[in-house]
Amino acid sequence: MEKLKNRLDAFSDAIIAIIITIMVLDIPPVLHDSWGNYWLLGKHIGIFLISFIFVANIWYQHSTAFGEITTMTYRVFIFDMIFLAFLSLIPIFTNMMAVNTTKTTVILYGCLQFVVNLLFRYLAKVIIHLQYTDKQAMQKVYTKIYGNANHILDILSIWDLIVAWFFPSIALAFYLAYPILTFLLNAQAHQEMYDVAELPEAQQQDVAAFNASELKDFRKAQQAILTQQAPDGKAGGAPQKAPSWTQWLDQSVDPRMRRRFLQHYGQVTPEQQAQLQQWVRQYKRGKRQARRPK
Structure with a gap:
């Protein structure tokens, strides 16, 4: 077959x-x-x-x-x-x-x-x-x-x-x-x-369980981290430009190649990956605290 x-x-x-x-x-x-x-x-x-x-x-x-x-x-x-x-x-x-x-x-x-x-x-x-x-x-x-x-x-x-x-x-x-x-x-x-997929397995499951509003927040934080800008608009490190539309057109359609593309333009660093993982942990912790009875 x-x-x-x-x-x-x-x-x-x-x-x-x-x-x-x-x-x-x-x-x-x-x-x-x-x-x-x-x-x-x-x-x-x-x-x-x-x-x-x-x-x-x-x-x-x-x-x-x-x-x-x-x-x-x-x-x-x-x-x-x-x-x-x-x-x-x-x-x-x-x-x-x-x-x-x-x-x-x-x-x-x-x-x-x-x-x-x-x-x-x-x-x-x-x-x-x-x-x-x-x-x-x-x-x-x-x-x-x-x-x-x-x-x-x-x-x-x-x-x-x-x-x-x-x-x-x-x-x-x-x-x-x-x-x-x-x-x-x-x-x-x-x-x-x-x-x-760059996140650890446990955090991937957390993101997979996000509803539409939570997933939107995750994408905002993700974009802010990749561009080294805090979600509140303040600088969060050495500013880096997001890939331009011409760079987006030149990237591979194979998602496995995305990491190489981002690394080539200096968008993904170990520090940024750690920031993204930390954001997921804090978001999850905030949800647990919000569910606790006052």
């Missing part, structure tokens, strides 16, 4: 590459110079980019999910085939929406995206349950695949189907933004998970 898993992963990559290629071939060339023809070309390219980014993000999530397993089952195989079958419909729905942009075609395209996301969510669930039994470990993988706000984005995707009925052009803008937001949240979740 291990060999079949690798073949299926390669087959899925090939199908996704063909899907993107077909969408490019569906863009009609300009045969006669006129502003109208070039405007139409720009419209087709814009709608192609919507589907390109969506499919590329699906590939990224698919690769992340399959990277968690070394073998597979018939259930994984069957549902991956079903998922790929519906994903393969993206080119025809994209072309249909580009040629005839109406509320009906936009809604149908949105429904197909929703179905593809739903099928992939179930496929990811099957993959994760194949590899893990611990709920915390499962949650970490879900966060790695979807980021930290996937439920909010799912609600927005349903809301967008309603908006498409009244304002198709606004819905198109969301279809473009949705996969971009998902990818960025996914990348941020990768980085945060690796930063937490």
